Amino acid sequence: MSASTAVEKVNLREALLTRRRARTPAERESAAEAIALHAAALPALARATRVAAYLSLPSEPGTGPLLAWLAGRDVPVLVPVGRADRSMDWVEHTAGAVESGPLGVPEPSGRPLGPGALATCGIALVPALAVDHAGNRLGRGAGYYDRALADFPGVVCALVHDDELLPHVPHEPHDRPVDLVLTPAGVFRPSRDRDV
Known part of the structure; x- marks a missing residue:
């Protein structure tokens, strides 16, 4: 990673996290509900028989309503568990079966299915601090999702607040771009050559 890209990522992460912390609980709840409504209209999600998602942090666009909608449709949802080697394992989500992981991130309690379980999902809903118009995703910097x-x-779909969809985010060749972006305002399809 070039030094300038690294600095640009750190500065942008700091600004985005500060903005997220300033959101009110009502704003967060409204965003989570709106994202779930837009997600329900996604063809990639409607046809998926198994979905990868995540348990959101308090400052992130909430996944609770979306997970409840998927549960109501009897769609199995796999959520990640971070491993010491910075890889992810996957556990089938059960409402209420959540604990705090070693990094303070909510994680499911249950039997790990192995890293390969992700490949059984038709769509992966992933966290991001920002996504740009080309689909480049800025995460928190540990690289779990890129790996x-x-x-x-x-299909990879990031969930962000409306003001986190940006014209450009710093990225590198190993950063995995996304195919779709869900915001409270709607669905954004990055300018890439993938039909989703």
Whole structure:
């Protein structure tokens, strides 16, 4: 990574996290509900028989309503568990079966299915601090998702707040771009050559 890209990522992450912390609980709840409504209209999600998602942090666009909608449709949802080697394992989500992981991130309690379980999902809903118009995703910097999604054959969809969809985010060749972006305002399809 070039030094300038690294600095640009750190500065942008800091600004985005500060903005997220300033959101009110009502704004967060409204965003989560709106994202779930837009997700329900996604063809890639409607046809998926198994979905990868995540348990959101309080400052992230909430996944609770979306997970409840999927549960109501009897769609199995796999959520990640971070491993010591910075890879991810996957556990089938059960409402209420959540604990705090070693990094303070909510994780499912249950039997790990192995890293390869991700490939059984048609779509992966992933966290992001920002996504640009080309689909480049800025995460928190640990690289868990970039590694997990490197060979993922399904659709990758990031969830962000409206003001986190940016014209450009710093990125590198190993950063896995996304195919779709869900915001409270709607669905954004990055300018890439993939039909989703």
